[in-house]
Amino acid sequence: MSDVVEVSFTVNGVARSVSVEPRKTLADVLREDLGLTGTHLGCEHGVCGACTVLVNGSSARSCLMLGVQAHGAEITTIEGLSVDGELNTLQQAMWESHGFQCGFCTPGFLMQITALLAEEPNPTEAQVREVLSGNLCRCTGYQTIVEGALRAAASARSATATVRGSDLAPKEPA
Amino acid sequence: MKLPPFAYFAPSTLEETLALLREHGDESKLLAGGQSLVPLLALRLARPSVLVDLGHVAGLDHLAAGEGSVTIGAMVTERRAERSEVVGAQLPLLAEAMPLIGHQAIRNRGTVGGSIAHADPSAELPAVAVALEAEMVAESAQRGRRTIPAESFFQGFFTTALEPDEVLVELRLPAGESRTGVAFEEAARRHGDFAMVGAAVVLRVESDRIADARIALAGVADTPLRRPEAERALRGEEVTAEAFEDAATAAARDLSPPSDLHGTAAYRRHLARVLVRRALVRAAQRLGVSP
Numbered sequence: 001m002s003d004v005v006e007v008s009f010t011v012n013g014v015a016r017s018v019s020v021e022p023r024k025t026l027a028d029v030l031r032e033d034l035g036l037t038g039t040h041l042g043c044e045h046g047v048c049g050a051c052t053v054l055v056n057g058s059s060a061r062s063c064l065m066l067g068v069q070a071h072g073a074e075i076t077t078i079e080g081l082s083v084d085g086e087l088n089t090l091q092q093a094m095w096e097s098h099g100f101q102c103g104f105c106t107p108g109f110l111m112q113i114t115a116l117l118a119e120e121p122n123p124t125e126a127q128v129r130e131v132l133s134g135n136l137c138r139c140t141g142y143q144t145i146v147e148g149a150l151r152a153a154a155s156a157r158s159a160t161a162t163v164r165g166s167d168l169a170p171k172e173p174a
Numbered sequence: 175m176k177l178p179p180f181a182y183f184a185p186s187t188l189e190e191t192l193a194l195l196r197e198h199g200d201e202s203k204l205l206a207g208g209q210s211l212v213p214l215l216a217l218r219l220a221r222p223s224v225l226v227d228l229g230h231v232a233g234l235d236h237l238a239a240g241e242g243s244v245t246i247g248a249m250v251t252e253r254r255a256e257r258s259e260v261v262g263a264q265l266p267l268l269a270e271a272m273p274l275i276g277h278q279a280i281r282n283r284g285t286v287g288g289s290i291a292h293a294d295p296s297a298e299l300p301a302v303a304v305a306l307e308a309e310m311v312a313e314s315a316q317r318g319r320r321t322i323p324a325e326s327f328f329q330g331f332f333t334t335a336l337e338p339d340e341v342l343v344e345l346r347l348p349a350g351e352s353r354t355g356v357a358f359e360e361a362a363r364r365h366g367d368f369a370m371v372g373a374a375v376v377l378r379v380e381s382d383r384i385a386d387a388r389i390a391l392a393g394v395a396d397t398p399l400r401r402p403e404a405e406r407a408l409r410g411e412e413v414t415a416e417a418f419e420d421a422a423t424a425a426a427r428d429l430s431p432p433s434d435l436h437g438t439a440a441y442r443r444h445l446a447r448v449l450v451r452r453a454l455v456r457a458a459q460r461l462g463v464s465p
Contacts, residue, residue, distance in 0.1 A: 005182060022182030022225065025212070044175045045213040052279055058253070059279040064212045066205075068182060069229055112279060133365040134277025 009070045011036065012080030020067045026060075027051045029067035030077060038078035038107050042136070049135035052108035053077050059115040078107035081114065089159065090114060090152040099148030101139035109135050113149045123153060175216040184227040191231055191341055192315035198224040199338035205229070206249060206288030209280050234287070234343065239264055244349055248287020248342045252299075253278065255286055264349040267306060267356035267374060271298040274358070277366045290327075291342045293334045293397070296368040300328055301398040302358065305374035305390035308347045314340040321346075328397040353385075354378045355457035359449040360392070363436055369393050370437045371445040373425075375453035377408075379461050384408045384417070387454075394431040394446055401425040404450065413458050415465040422451035 004019040011034060018033045027044075030036045030053070039062055042048035046064040053062045054076035081088050087095065090113060100106040109132065116123060116131045123131075128149045129142075137145060185191045195202060203222035205211055206229075214220040228234060234249035239260050246255060255261050256272035275281055275289070275298050289299040290310065303310075303324040310322045314337060322335050329335060336342060350356070360372035372392035378385045387408040389401040404425035411417040431442035458465055 003181075021179070023177040023179050023215075025177065028176070045216045046209065046280070049277070049279065055282075058282040060283050061209075061279050063216075064209055064280075065283065066177075066182075066208065066212070066227075068184065069205075069208065069227065071184075115278075130365075131278050134279055 005068050007068050007071045009072060010074045012076055018067070022066060022068050024067045025063050026053070026065040026067045026070050026075070027062035029070075030062060030075070033067075036077050036079050040104055040107055042104065042108075047136070048105070048108070049112065050105050050108040052111045052135065054111055054115055057115070057118065059112050076111070076114075078110055081110060089156050090117065090148075093152035093155055094145070094148035097144045097148035097151050099140065099145045100137075105135060105137045105139075109137070109145055113152065116149070117153055117156065121153060121156060123149070125150060177212070177215040178218060178221050180215075180223055180225045182225050182227065184230050186230045186232060188231055188233060188313065188341065188343070189315075191226060191228065192313065192339070194224075194226050195339045195341065196315045198226070202226055202338070204291070204341065206291070207251065207284040208288075209276065209284035210288065210292045210294065228341075236344070237261070239349065240346075242349055243346050246286050246345045246347065248285060248291070248344055250286050252276075252281035252284045252286060252289065256281060265306075265347055266350055267358060267376065268299075268302050268347065270356065271302045271358040271372075271374065274298050274360055274362075274369070274372075280366075286345060287342045290345060291334060291336060293328050293332050294368070295328075295331060295395060295397050296370075296372070296393040298358065298360070298369070298372055298374075298392060300324075301372055301374045301390045301392035303345065303347070304328065304398040304400055305376055305388050306347050307388070308345050310335075310342055311344045311346065312336055312340040313343050319343070325400070331396045351378065353380055353461065355460035357453040357456035357460070359453040359456070361445050361449060371431070371442050371449055373446065373449035373453045375450065375457045377454060377457040377461070379413060379458065379463055382412060382463065384411050384413060387421070389421070389425055389450055389453075391425065391429075391446055391450070394429050394442055399429075401450075403427070408454075413463045413465050415455075418451050418454040418458075418465055421454060422447045425450040 008017045040050040042050035051062040202224035205227045234247045236247040308324045313319045360369035362369045374390045376388040387405045391399045404421040426447035433439045
């Protein structure tokens with residue numbers, strides 16, 4: 001019954017293999033077997049959204065998925081967002097908007113917003129609220145989280161504009 | 175909450191799956207997207223000793239329009255169906271109900287077949303299947319394939335016509351007919367929650383009279399429920415607010431919905447009447463024949 005199964009997948013771009021009991025959820029595999037404790041567990045039965053990660057780019061609740069189901073998948077967790085130790089655009093925007101207080105729900109929100117912005121880089125406030133309806137926060141009242149998501153979208157747009165602008169600038173002589 | 179232990183199989187073909195079910199049938203559970211089964215395991219409401227994962231089984235994720243119907247493989251995710259152009263064009267009732275299921279992260283993993291086979295009487299997809307008179311295709315090792323009409327598929331709380339050795343392979347949903355308007359209405363305590371009551375309506379209007387109507391309710395009984403009396407009341411009528419009000423009243427009459435902390439039986443009966451009326455009005459508006 002407690003036979004372990006070999007599971008291989010990619011986590012934040014790194015190939016990983018673990019031997020796990022089939023009954024172990026992906027959340028527990030990430031936290032206990034891989035030490036990635038940034039993924040938080042609130043309700044552990046699919047209600048609160050705190051454990052949201054990306055599976056092949058789509059948001060999923062890691063407490064509603066067995067580790068063995070992730071075999072062959074590409075997983076992204078909150079630890080995969082920062083770039084070279086620097087906050088990414090979304091993390092920076094959430095910080096500027098004071099988008100979290102106790103921070104427990106934050107990883108789940110950030111992963112769900114990441115999925116939204118990948119699909120819809122220019123979301124309306126209504127779209128942000130719709131997509132975030134599956135994530136619970138008991139501190140903020142949500143206003144600053146929604147604001148952070150919209151700010152991230154806006155700053156990603158202006159960054160794109162800057163890059164495009166610099167492409168047009170005359171190259172400095174070598 | 176940690177899941178109880180079970181033996182895990184991840185077959186890659188339908189044949190292997192059917193052989194596993196033949197061997198373990200009664201003590202096994204099929205794992206589709208796991209969005210209902212995993213919480214049931216966590217809460218110890220289900221304790222199968224064997225779990226057969228359909229996630230790697232080939233040939234269960236097709237979605238295609240055929241002659242007069244759309245076939246959806248059991249393992250097509252709810253999110254894929256939600257975003258499918260075929261569903262948007264040919265199954266407007268399904269397209270409308272889809273975004274009401276749980277939340278995006280749930281629909282990314284949850285499957286159409288999983289929701290149908292789970293048969294939660296409050297869920298959207300079973301009510302849509304009943305309203306559209308869908309057919310479920312099931313297969314077993316010993317008896318091969320059979321087709322089960324939605325009307326006889328749902329038999330009770332979380333109980334279907336599927337035998338322990340059977341796999342739900344696909345759904346066949348009649349595609350949208352001309353002069354037919356549809357609408358799905360529901361009331362839930364919070365966005366994404368299971369509906370207290372849901373109403374699915376299919377309305378066909380010819381020469382300004384109602385030629386046919388189908389009404390199915392979720393959340394009011396141990397299965398999704400057709401309302402034949404209300405449907406009969408509409409046939410042959412002109413599209414008027416009174417006709418819709420009378421049909422809505424008939425749809426809610428004699429209901430014995432459950433009472434729980436989300437809503438009393440009386441409140442659910444009230445919701446059934448209001449939601450059926452709203453759905454009828456919206457279905458008619460889509461045909462440009464507002465009452």
